Amino acid sequence: MAASTYSPSQGAERRQRQQQMRRLSIQSDWDRSDGRSFIQCRPAFLRTGAANAASGSAYAEFGTTKVIVSVFGPRESKKAMMYSDIGRLNCNVTFTTFATSLRGQGSDNKEYSAMLHKALEGAVILETFPKTTVDVFALVLESGGSDLPVIISCASLALADAGIMMYDLVSSVSVSCIGKNILIDPTNEEEVCQDGSLVLACMPARNEVTQLTLTGEWSLPKINEAMELCMDACLKLAGIMRSCLKESANLSN
Amino acid sequence: METTTIGGGEGATGMAAHMEVEAFRRLFPLPFYDRHLSKSVRPDARTLDSARETTISLGPVASADGSALVKIGETTMLAAIKLEVMTPSTESSDEGSIAVEFYMPPICSPMVRPGRPAEVAPVISQQLSDVIMSSRMVNLKELCLISGKASWIAYLDVYCLNADGSLFDAALLSAVAAFTHLQIPLVSVNEEGRVFTVSGEQQEKTKLELVNKEKRKLSIGNTPFPVTCVIHKEHIVVDPTAEEEAIMETSITIVLDTLGNLVSIYKPGGVGLASTATIKECISRTKRRMQDLKIILEEAVSVMEVD
Amino acid sequence: MGKMEDRIDGRNANQLRPLACSRNLLHRAHGSARWSQGNTIVLAAVYGPKAGTKKGENPEKASFEVIWKPKTGQIGKQEREYEMILKRTLQSICLLNVHPNTTTSIIVQVVGDDGSLLPCAINASCAALVDAGIPMKNLAVAISCGLMEEGSIILDLTKSEEEKLKAFAYLVFPNSPLTVIPKVPLSKEQPIEQGIITSVTRGAMPVSGYFDCMNRGVAACAAISEFLRRSLQKQSSDDTSRAA
Numbered sequence: 001m002a003a004s005t006y007s008p009s010q011g012a013e014r015r016q017r018q019q020q021m022r023r024l025s026i027q028s029d030w031d032r033s034d035g036r037s038f039i040q041c042r043p044a045f046l047r048t049g050a051a052n053a054a055s056g057s058a059y060a061e062f063g064t065t066k067v068i069v070s071v072f073g074p075r076e077s078k079k080a081m082m083y084s085d086i087g088r089l090n091c092n093v094t095f096t097t098f099a100t101s102l103r104g105q106g107s108d109n110k111e112y113s114a115m116l117h118k119a120l121e122g123a124v125i126l127e128t129f130p131k132t133t134v135d136v137f138a139l140v141l142e143s144g145g146s147d148l149p150v151i152i153s154c155a156s157l158a159l160a161d162a163g164i165m166m167y168d169l170v171s172s173v174s175v176s177c178i179g180k181n182i183l184i185d186p187t188n189e190e191e192v193c194q195d196g197s198l199v200l201a202c203m204p205a206r207n208e209v210t211q212l213t214l215t216g217e218w219s220l221p222k223i224n225e226a227m228e229l230c231m232d233a234c235l236k237l238a239g240i241m242r243s244c245l246k247e248s249a250n251l252s253n
Numbered sequence: 254m255e256t257t258t259i260g261g262g263e264g265a266t267g268m269a270a271h272m273e274v275e276a277f278r279r280l281f282p283l284p285f286y287d288r289h290l291s292k293s294v295r296p297d298a299r300t301l302d303s304a305r306e307t308t309i310s311l312g313p314v315a316s317a318d319g320s321a322l323v324k325i326g327e328t329t330m331l332a333a334i335k336l337e338v339m340t341p342s343t344e345s346s347d348e349g350s351i352a353v354e355f356y357m358p359p360i361c362s363p364m365v366r367p368g369r370p371a372e373v374a375p376v377i378s379q380q381l382s383d384v385i386m387s388s389r390m391v392n393l394k395e396l397c398l399i400s401g402k403a404s405w406i407a408y409l410d411v412y413c414l415n416a417d418g419s420l421f422d423a424a425l426l427s428a429v430a431a432f433t434h435l436q437i438p439l440v441s442v443n444e445e446g447r448v449f450t451v452s453g454e455q456q457e458k459t460k461l462e463l464v465n466k467e468k469r470k471l472s473i474g475n476t477p478f479p480v481t482c483v484i485h486k487e488h489i490v491v492d493p494t495a496e497e498e499a500i501m502e503t504s505i506t507i508v509l510d511t512l513g514n515l516v517s518i519y520k521p522g523g524v525g526l527a528s529t530a531t532i533k534e535c536i537s538r539t540k541r542r543m544q545d546l547k548i549i550l551e552e553a554v555s556v557m558e559v560d
Numbered sequence: 561m562g563k564m565e566d567r568i569d570g571r572n573a574n575q576l577r578p579l580a581c582s583r584n585l586l587h588r589a590h591g592s593a594r595w596s597q598g599n600t601i602v603l604a605a606v607y608g609p610k611a612g613t614k615k616g617e618n619p620e621k622a623s624f625e626v627i628w629k630p631k632t633g634q635i636g637k638q639e640r641e642y643e644m645i646l647k648r649t650l651q652s653i654c655l656l657n658v659h660p661n662t663t664t665s666i667i668v669q670v671v672g673d674d675g676s677l678l679p680c681a682i683n684a685s686c687a688a689l690v691d692a693g694i695p696m697k698n699l700a701v702a703i704s705c706g707l708m709e710e711g712s713i714i715l716d717l718t719k720s721e722e723e724k725l726k727a728f729a730y731l732v733f734p735n736s737p738l739t740v741i742p743k744v745p746l747s748k749e750q751p752i753e754q755g756i757i758t759s760v761t762r763g764a765m766p767v768s769g770y771f772d773c774m775n776r777g778v779a780a781c782a783a784i785s786e787f788l789r790r791s792l793q794k795q796s797s798d799d800t801s802r803a804a
Contacts, residue, residue: 004339004340005337005338005339005406006337006338006447007335007336007337007338008336008337008338008438008440008447008448008449008450050414050415051327051329051360051361051414051415052327052415052417053327053361053362053363053415053416053417053495054360054363054415057360064315064316066313066314068360068414069360070359070360070361072363075363092359092367094358094359094367096331096333096356096410096412097333097335097354097356097408097410098314098316098317098320098333098335098410099316100316101316103335103337103408106354106356106410108367135359135366137358137359137360137367138360139358139360139412139414141313141314141331141412142314142315142316143316364616372640372644373644375636375637375640375641376637376640376641376644378637379637379638379640379641380641382637383762387727387761387762387763387764388764389764475764503652505759510764513766513767514764514765514766514767515761515764515765515766515767515769515770516761516764517761518729518759518761518770519759519760519761520756520757520758520759521644521645521648521649521758521760522645522646522647522648522649522650522651522652522732522757522758523648523651523652523757524651524652525652526652526734526755526756526757527755527756527759528755529755529771529774531755532756532770532771536767
């Protein structure tokens with residue numbers, strides 16, 4: 001097999017677009033490439049029961065970000081595991097080779113796997129399935145930005161579909177800080193030129209945050225503003241998730 | 254025998270009777286299927302020679318050059334092709350190549366877990382690449398850009414999103430559909446001999462010399478269509494589910510192309526033998542199914558064109 | 561047979577390469593065999609039956625595992641496929657109810673590859689299973705059949721023939737109609753033919769070409785089967801005389 005192959009699309013075009021984005025970011029007012037306002041999320045499409053081999057599953061689509069999550073169990077823990085009074089939550093996130101514009105390896109994403117675990121752990125009532133394991137497996141079909149929040153929301157929907165007991169649904173939204181502006185639900189292009197990002201996962205009905213990740217340069221008032229924006233969006237997203245679950249429950253009746 | 258008395262509840266209604274049937278199915282899967290097959294019907298109400306509902310949608314993955322999502326019953330496959338540029342080998346300087354990989358991520362089945370990959374994944378991967386090469390569906394010369402200098406390598410990646418039997422059939426169908434959908438990007442070459450993509454507006458502005466103005470779509474020749482059958486005693490069961498494959502262990506996969514040639518007869522062992530008569534019967538089922546699949550694929554293509 | 565010396569190595573279309581089979585070569589293994597067809601040579605070793613089955617196997621039956629060792633380099637997709645085909649082929653000829661909840665390992669070492677590698681490995685494994693005394697219903701005999709452009713068929717392909725031919729098939733047949741279980745329905749028009757255990761094809765061919773391959777394959781397998789039987793009988797009589 002040929003030793004070196006390359007994708008022809010990583011040319012000047014992309015670089016040009018990024019430079020343009022950079023220039024824009026210095027100004028205070030500009031248009032997002034998909035025509036959204038700064039505080040508008042991409043249209044979300046959610047559906048449960050995407051894969052029947054699993055105990056529960058969900059598919060989520062935010063713009064071009066497409067994620068499928070299957071939940072297996074509660075089932076027997078690995079043989080090597082010690083006895084435990086509470087159940088275990090095992091999370092794994094994989095990207096397809098064609099998820100990104102450059103062909104990837106299709107391997108596990110350890111960082112996202114750990115983050116997903118942390119985001120869900122607080123919401124799942126682990127006491128309800130002692131000794132056993134619930135596996136949450138996510139596959140990112142296409143990565144279009146804000147991947148982790150989409151994975152988290154989709155996973156919590158899949159857990160609900162599988163009938164795993166939770167305190168509340170976990171919904172998650174991220175924002176990017178670009179120059180003076182805060183952009184909600186950023187796309188890949190916007191994420192590339194962000195100064196800082198904030199990912200928030202929460203249980204809106206309980207008004208509890210399960211995970212907050214802050215990277216890059218932020219000022220304190222900005223953080224407050226961003227968090228409030230996220231909490232508000234999470235509440236709305238949870239509403240959509242809930243109606244999606246109701247719909248599938250009605251269908252099965 | 255004890256099993257027959259348990260099975261007596263089959264025709265009865267009500268919750269208790271339903272539970273008994275489910276228990277019978279779990280405890281005595283083989284007699285359960287035998288009784289169904291003797292009445293020429295399957296647990297999902299299909300006849301023995303009918304396949305599950307099959308759908309094809311083209312272009313679900315925007316980041317790929319060609320893609321397709323195929324569902325056969327609950328078995329779901331997502332195939333995507335990404336084109337990259339390579340230097341062709343000296344013995345086939347005017348040909349491109351195809352690299353096929355089949356993945357079974359842990360989401361597709363309770364049997365697959367991270368770190369413990371499915372045993373069948375490399376087998377289906379090999380089978381796919383053999384059949385695609387055997388059928389000569391893609392003329393590798395069409396993947397050539399500049400003879401001896403640059404040609405396309407098509408990375409075909411097929412993901413199983415849900416595994417419920419007849420995996421190879423769904424995988425091959427999705428691969429065929431993805432090649433049908435494949436759009437080759439417009440490219441040009443710079444001074445260093447590197448190939449790069451050209452967008453429409455750029456082309457008008459700079460008047461770059463384009464390498465492949467005409468060759469934007471592959472001319473898919475004779476398309477291969479597969480059918481897997483399970484052979485159980487004297488019965489031939491078309492398009493088995495995962496449960497049917499596990500219980501009745503002998504399966505045979507036949508691939509025919511649109512010209513009526515035999516691309517593959519694949520029977521990897523199994524308890525039962527396949528006689529000439531059985532094979533002929535399977536081939537005739539494949540011919541029938543091929544007509545249906547052809548129409549489904551054509552419809553998927555026409556839906557794309559309307560959009 | 562008409563045309564003589566129509567192949568590079570001077571064989572005619574129906575002629576097989578010289579066969580050789582020797583058993584009981586390895587002392588640690590419970591059974592072993594070396595099978596060669598011309599320059600394609602495979603050494604198979606059988607260990608077991610050992611207690612227990614692997615996860616995912618049916619514990620009510622005897623299970624098999626096949627480990628393929630290529631001549632050089634690492635095991636790839638092609639070898640994985642061969643492992644699976646070998647395993648399921650051997651499952652079909654062994655009596656799985658005699659030793660339930662056991663695993664028998666077959667290690668296949670490729671010594672030389674000059675075409676027809678999978679058939680050669682199947683023949684070698686089969687002889688090794690006999691050597692190990694694993695209970696079997698019947699033997700399996702494997703052959704490769706190549707389809708020439710004009711439709712004629714050549715048997716037992718070399719590597720260069722496999723590369724040149726438009727299409728070929730690896731077929732595996734049960735060795736003798738006497739040993740086949742009565743439950744299998746016999747097709748009426750061909751009472752001798754039992755059907756195939758395994759079929760793997762490469763390249764597109766007309767449907768009739770495949771059945772031609774099958775017919776020729778059955779005839780050739782009868783010859784290989786005869787050779788295998790003679791070789792097994794000779795060595796087993798050697799064994800008994802040695803024991804005496």
